[in-house]
Each structure stands twice: as structure tokens, then as C-alpha cells.
Amino acid sequence: xxxxxxxxxxxxxxxxxxxxxxxxxxxxxxxxxxxxxxxxxxxxxxxxxxxxxxxxxxxxxxxxxxxxxxxxxxxxxxxxxxxxxxxxxxxxxxxxxxxxxxxxxxxxxxxxxxxxxxxxxxxxxxxxxxxxxxxxxxxxxxxxxxxxxxxxxxxxxxxxxxxxxxxxxxxxxxxxxxxxxxxxxxxxxxxxx
Numbered sequence: 001x002x003x004x005x006x007x008x009x010x011x012x013x014x015x016x017x018x019x020x021x022x023x024x025x026x027x028x029x030x031x032x033x034x035x036x037x038x039x040x041x042x043x044x045x046x047x048x049x050x051x052x053x054x055x056x057x058x059x060x061x062x063x064x065x066x067x068x069x070x071x072x073x074x075x076x077x078x079x080x081x082x083x084x085x086x087x088x089x090x091x092x093x094x095x096x097x098x099x100x101x102x103x104x105x106x107x108x109x110x111x112x113x114x115x116x117x118x119x120x121x122x123x124x125x126x127x128x129x130x131x132x133x134x135x136x137x138x139x140x141x142x143x144x145x146x147x148x149x150x151x152x153x154x155x156x157x158x159x160x161x162x163x164x165x166x167x168x169x170x171x172x173x174x175x176x177x178x179x180x181x182x183x184x185x186x187x188x189x190x191x192x193x
Contacts, residue, residue: 008034009044016048024138025145025162029155045138049109049131056110057123097129104133
């Protein structure tokens with residue numbers, strides 16, 4: 001009996017470890033089909049984020065340490081700096097906790113952690129910020145997946161629809177945001193005494 005429960009946990013955790021978004025609805029539907037309730041899904045997804053932190057953190061520090069000495073790492077470092085600059089354009093040029101959580105929510109926990117490092121946050125606080133944003137994202141997708149499955153009753157179509165929405169909605173949001181920013185009048189520069 002315990003082995004069967006462990007296997008269910010393991011199978012769902014493996015789906016949550018998939019680095020692209022399709023693992024979330026698939027893992028949620030698998031967990032539901034195996035009788036695992038939402039608190040267990042949340043816990044397993046949290047564990048997947050902790051595993052990600054343990055894998056990503058050393059890689060990030062290698063890029064930081066050797067970023068200027070090795071050409072490949074230098075290029076990757078430049079790409080990461082450009083990504084951080086773009087994220088700050090969209091979410092605000094602040095190192096406040098809320099903005100950093102929103103970056104992890106809007107992009108992914110690895111980018112959230114990288115931006116947290118750039119803002120001066122250490123390992124524990126930086127990953128708390130990144131995981132908080134990712135857990136909010138997971139909660140939104142989990143609830144949407146369970147709700148849609150209860151309406152249409154088909155797990156395959158639920159997964160396809162949720163995954164499609166996960167790809168389409170952020171792009172639509174960015175287009176609307178860019179359109180709004182282009183039409184927004186530029187405020188005159190004021191000198192502060």
C-alpha cells in the first residue's frame with residue numbers, strides 16, 4: 001500500500017519537474033485521477049521547486065563566476081542581463097519583493113531567482129521570492145485545470161485547452177501592454193531639488 005502511494009507521488013512529481021508549462025496541467029490531472037487532493041498537489045509542486053533551486057543555483061553561480069573569463073559564459077551572462085532588463089521594463093524597475101514575486105509569477109522561477117540575485121537577495125530569500133511567485137502561478141493553473149475538467153469531463157481536452165491558454169494569454173497580455181505603453185503620453189521630466 002505504501003509503495004503504491006509513493007509511486008503516485010513520484011509520478012506526479014516527475015510531471016511537475018518538466019521545465020515547460022505542460023507538466024502542470026498533466027500533473028494536476030494525473031494527481032486527481034489517482035485520488036490525490038489539492039493540498040498534496042501543492043506540496044508536490046513545492047518539492048519540485050525546491051529540487052529546481054538545488055539544481056539551478058550552482059549553475060547560476062558558475063555563470064556568474066566564469067561569466068567574464070569564458071566566452072560562452074560571457075555571452076550567457078549578457079543574455080541574462082538583457083533578460084533582467086526586459087523583466088524590469090515589464091514589471092517595474094524596482095527590487096521590491098512584490099515586483100520580484102511578479103517576475104517569478106509572470107516568467108518562471110529561474111528568471112525570478114536571477115533577478116533576485118541582481119537585486120542583492122541571497123539564496124534563501126531569493127528562492128523564497130521565486131518559489132512564492134511560481135506557487136501563485138501553479139495555484140492559478142491548478143484551479144483552472146480542475147474547474148475546466150469538472151465542466152467538460154475530458155482530461156485530454158482539458159490539458160490541451162489549458163496548455164493552449166498558457167501559451168496564448170501571456171502573449172496577448174504583452175501585446176496589450178505594449179500597445180498601452182506606446183499610446184501613453186510621456187510625462188515631462190521634473191527635477192527634484
